[in-house]
Amino acid sequence: MAKLPMNLRDDNVSEETKNLISSLPTDEDSQGKLCKYQGCWYYYNTLQAVINFQTNFQPQDTDIVLASFPKSGTTWLKALSIAILERAKHHSNDPLTHPLLSDNPHGIVPFFEIDMYLQTATPDLTKFSTSTPRLFSTHMPLHTMKEGLKDKDSPCKVVYLCRNIKDALISRWYFRCKYQNKEAAGSILESMFESFCSGVSFYGPFWDHAHSYWSGSLENPKQVLFMRFEALKSEPYVQVKRLAEFLGYPFTKEEEESGLINKIVELCSLRNLSGLEVNKTGKTWMNVDYDSYFRKGEVGDWKNYLTSEMENKIDMIIEEKLKGSGLRL
Template sequence: MTYIVFWGVLNFQRGFQPQDTDIILASFPKSGTTWLKALTVALLERLKNRSSDDHHLLLSDNPHGIVPFFEIDMYNESSSPDLAKFSSFPRLFSTHMPLTAMHEILKESPCKIVYVCRDVKDTLISLWFFGCAIHKIELDKNLLESMFKSFCSGTVYYGPFWEHHLSYWKGSLENHNHVLFMRYEEMKSKPRDQIKRLADFLDCPFTKEEEESGSVDQILDLCSLRNLSSLEVNKAHKTNNVDHKNYFRKGEVGDWKNYLTPEMENKIDMIIQEKLQGSGLKF
């Protein structure tokens, strides 16, 4: 996987040509990526009057099949992949790369970047469950301990989590029309407010008539963990050799408390306090 990501990033940097209308969904792995993809697809699909009919994309494909990753799906083998299927506007892509890895490519582009940030401790636990699931092994506390050490040292696929978060946080402060910084916890606690915020940023705000007719709640229901995980396409299909069902677990806030020791909690909290000091970004 490391090899694929490495060459995917290099090929992306060598060959991607952004368009002004592009939308890029970004995240640190296991930070709410699937949900963000589903919500964005649903927001854009509603403009085609496909909010609830049988032809809706989310009913026939997994969010990761609809919105590909630059470094994993598209540029993993070549710096000039065939982008013909992205002829419609806006083009919709995703990435786990930090913003610093895309800066030179996107610095002159007004394209939209949406970043979802999640509590690091919940991200760690979600990654642990995901890793065990895709490798078909029992939950291994030794693996959790190893992943915890990698998180704390910053030796993970996409670099230190603090640098990842800060790259998009600073990008959103520098140009809030270019980068939208979203928090997973706020999406959970205030979903209606956050999806409207996302729609506004993507220049497809809900009309008064849509809000009154329940369009916001319909999209939230369509994209809910309960609904997406129950769809046949997410029960028996795969993307990149990963069973779709493994993209859906609990999605809860604070689930880390059931698995991390107090010592682990304190260590991560100390790192966060040190690395984010003075940035204005807090967890």
């Protein structure tokens, strides 16, 4: 029997966290047991990592956190952010030393709760001490992640990439089946669809997740940037420029005229990244193949898989849940 990924096992959960779980709403999906903490559903080990992060992370004012709901373009956002911050070192001298050519974006920018604090309550952050700003990522909703920043007025910058939930669902379906070595069967998609609609899914409900960052971006636009996957696809030049300005590393007139933005867009394209040797053969520390993170990256691919009834059901739920928020998904 294949060994479960660490985030699905219960072997790293403290007695204190087990006591907490006993007081929380619980449920389960096709992968394992879930509990609802601060409005979000987690597997037990992931909850332990969230608590580890909230308790032990020591933020720096210059930290940048890249956030998303799973399978919403996270790999792409990481790659673009890396390229923006690294361009002074790599675009003009030796491009072959660029970190994206030797490591996957997830290897360069770790997740708080499904990487660093899942392995240990006190991860070694010294490898980040020489880089300013430090780049991290998360799938936690904003209010939960901000508890780890220790200060509600922390100057850390947060970038959230939002994607049409129907496309995110299809991407997540393929991703789950691939790392479980299963055929992408319709029965699995139907089960995941029902979980998404009920809100009882890993990191769900989606509408609450997106709304946490949407409202955060309205309350503090200098700290929280809300981006859309679809806009990044349709106008990459404009959106990459916007991202760089928010991060505090705007492109100079000379860089724009030299075509540097387009070079970054090409470097971070799915076609280019998926073709790199490291992304064909490498694996994460949890033994997930790097090539699992590269599929189609298209807008509207859900139309090839969801029925009109499924489409209408999701649309009606999203409209109802976000009514009056100003957020349209």
